[in-house]
Amino acid sequence: MLALRDVSYAYEGAPAVDVITASFDPARLIALTGPNGSGKSTLLKLAARVLVPHAGEISFDGKRLREWPAKEYAKHVAYLPQDPDPTFSMRAIDVVVSGRAPFLGRFAWERDSDYDEADRALAVCDATHLGGRYLDEMSGGERKRVFLARVLAARPRLILLDEPLASLDISHVQQFSALLRDIVDRTGVTVVYATHDLNWAAAYSDRMLVMQRGALALDATPAEVMQPDAIRELFGFDAEAVRAGGRAWLVPKVG
Amino acid sequence: MSGDATARAILIGIRLPRALLAALVGATLAVAGVTFQTLLRNPLADPFILGVSGGAACGASIATAAGLARLPGVVPIIAFAGACGATGAVFLLARRREYTDPTRLLLSGLVLNAFFSAVILISFGLSRQSDLAAALRWMMGTLFGASWSDVALLAVLLVISLAILATIGNDLRMLAFGEDDAKSRGVHVERVKLIGFITASIVTGAAVSVSGIIGFVGLLVPHLMRLMWRRDFRFLLPLCALGGGVLVVLADLLSRVVVISSELPIGAFTAVLGVPFFLSLLRRNR
Numbered sequence: 001m002l003a004l005r006d007v008s009y010a011y012e013g014a015p016a017v018d019v020i021t022a023s024f025d026p027a028r029l030i031a032l033t034g035p036n037g038s039g040k041s042t043l044l045k046l047a048a049r050v051l052v053p054h055a056g057e058i059s060f061d062g063k064r065l066r067e068w069p070a071k072e073y074a075k076h077v078a079y080l081p082q083d084p085d086p087t088f089s090m091r092a093i094d095v096v097v098s099g100r101a102p103f104l105g106r107f108a109w110e111r112d113s114d115y116d117e118a119d120r121a122l123a124v125c126d127a128t129h130l131g132g133r134y135l136d137e138m139s140g141g142e143r144k145r146v147f148l149a150r151v152l153a154a155r156p157r158l159i160l161l162d163e164p165l166a167s168l169d170i171s172h173v174q175q176f177s178a179l180l181r182d183i184v185d186r187t188g189v190t191v192v193y194a195t196h197d198l199n200w201a202a203a204y205s206d207r208m209l210v211m212q213r214g215a216l217a218l219d220a221t222p223a224e225v226m227q228p229d230a231i232r233e234l235f236g237f238d239a240e241a242v243r244a245g246g247r248a249w250l251v252p253k254v255g
Numbered sequence: 256m257s258g259d260a261t262a263r264a265i266l267i268g269i270r271l272p273r274a275l276l277a278a279l280v281g282a283t284l285a286v287a288g289v290t291f292q293t294l295l296r297n298p299l300a301d302p303f304i305l306g307v308s309g310g311a312a313c314g315a316s317i318a319t320a321a322g323l324a325r326l327p328g329v330v331p332i333i334a335f336a337g338a339c340g341a342t343g344a345v346f347l348l349a350r351r352r353e354y355t356d357p358t359r360l361l362l363s364g365l366v367l368n369a370f371f372s373a374v375i376l377i378s379f380g381l382s383r384q385s386d387l388a389a390a391l392r393w394m395m396g397t398l399f400g401a402s403w404s405d406v407a408l409l410a411v412l413l414v415i416s417l418a419i420l421a422t423i424g425n426d427l428r429m430l431a432f433g434e435d436d437a438k439s440r441g442v443h444v445e446r447v448k449l450i451g452f453i454t455a456s457i458v459t460g461a462a463v464s465v466s467g468i469i470g471f472v473g474l475l476v477p478h479l480m481r482l483m484w485r486r487d488f489r490f491l492l493p494l495c496a497l498g499g500g501v502l503v504v505l506a507d508l509l510s511r512v513v514v515i516s517s518e519l520p521i522g523a524f525t526a527v528l529g530v531p532f533f534l535s536l537l538r539r540n541r
Contacts, residue, residue, distance in 0.1 A: 079439035
């Protein structure tokens with residue numbers, strides 16, 4: 001579906017994404033991880049067309065990104081920045097229905113069918129009850145659900161989420177991870193999400209990409225990534241693996 | 256009979272164009288205000304924040320110091336030139352690598368406004384005492400001497416700018432979620448910003464050149480409309496045009512009738528009328 005070939009990007013000369021090649025298939029939950037500043041956000045922005053690669057090529061459905069009309073691409077690929085924060089508070093339903101924007105003509109307003117899509121997306125995210133509430137009256141976890149619904153409202157085939165689990169408490173991290181898994185399994189969409197939480201990523205995703213200083217250091221299954229030796233080398237984190245529930249969990253090695 | 260004719264002449268020649276100009280100036284400032292707040296993603300933005308008013312006032316005060324203000328029609332033209340010059344300068348300062356950074360825009364506007372204030376003060380020092388009263392009145396905003404040609408000019412510009420802003424209304428609405436988000440939704444962010452800023456600046460420059468600097472409308476009305484309806488840019492655009500028009504017409508009325516035979520600054524009355532209303536809405540929404 002989406003394919004990156006030798007993609008590079010640099011901010012004012014400092015490389016952020018360095019010759020990355022990867023591709024994403026339908027119906028996968030893919031965790032993008034790596035130390036701070038390793039280029040995860042930049043990679044997502046390149047795939048979302050927020051940034052244009054300085055070298056290499058990205059294509060979607062075999063067609064290069066620059067050949068896709070911007071709005072047409074936005075119907076297939078939806079992106080959620082790390083901290084979406086509208087300048088002025090809005091009702092959740094207005095936030096979600098704005099996800100239909102790529103389908104609107106220049107002067108057109110949302111139609112009933114767009115509101116139906118928004119309602120459906122809210123239901124998928126278990127957030128129907130939030131529809132009439134304002135963003136500034138919600139908890140962090142509720143806002144995340146609303147913004148995920150906004151992304152889903154366009155029925156995209158590829159969803160790019162930048163650290164959707166950041167600042168959630170541990171029970172919401174689990175709920176949200178399970179929700180992503182469920183959406184992927186039920187709708188066949190592919191979700192790529194940046195995260196720092198290796199254990200949760202390993203528990204729920206199909207595949208993990210580990211970035212290091214802009215390069216793709218590892219692209220493998222969770223079981224292959226969750227090796228103490230690999231983690232020590234990639235993150236500089238001294239871990240040991242503990243087996244529970246049929247899988248390996250990484251815990252800090254203390255003492 | 257001749258009394259009737261005089262009344263008629265006053266109504267058609269003075270009162271009516273003045274009321275219409277008040278409505279147009281108010282609509283223009285509120286429309287520009289909501290556009291700037293949306294583009295800069297800043298609730299404190301107003302139409303004057305990027306130096307449009309400073310540039311216009313600077314032009315007008317230099318014209319006054321040079322003794323040109325006594326010639327009819329000169330102040331508006333020079334003020335408009337000043338407004339356009341200031342907008343251009345702010346953009347040149349803020350734009351780099353084909354990206355216009357909102358924070359750099361705000362800072363450039365701030366610094367330029369400070370510079371203009373200095374030039375205005377120096378010009379006043381160099382102006383003749385007899386010219387100063389008119390210059391000061393202009394600085395505080397006045398609709399005195401409104402003419403049908405002012406009305407026609409501003410009406411045309413307002414309609415054009417509303418049409419332009421309506422065509423980018425859906426895109427401006429998406430900007431509320433941030434530039435990256437809007438880009439990922441297929442919005443040509445840089446193009447939309449440029450069109451929005453230039454349109455709002457030019458129409459503000461025109462309003463300022465015919466009415467001087469009427470404060471508060473551009474900042475207050477968008478917030479008023481937002482508090483009352485809480486909707487996105489596409490709804491706010493026509494609402495602001497209406498609300499701004501009504502507020503300035505009322506403020507102008509008050510400024511003329513509070514003290515008989517003297518005109519008080521209209522900019523003060525937009526605040527006198529608007530602030531209590533705004534505060535009561537703010538309390539109700541808590």
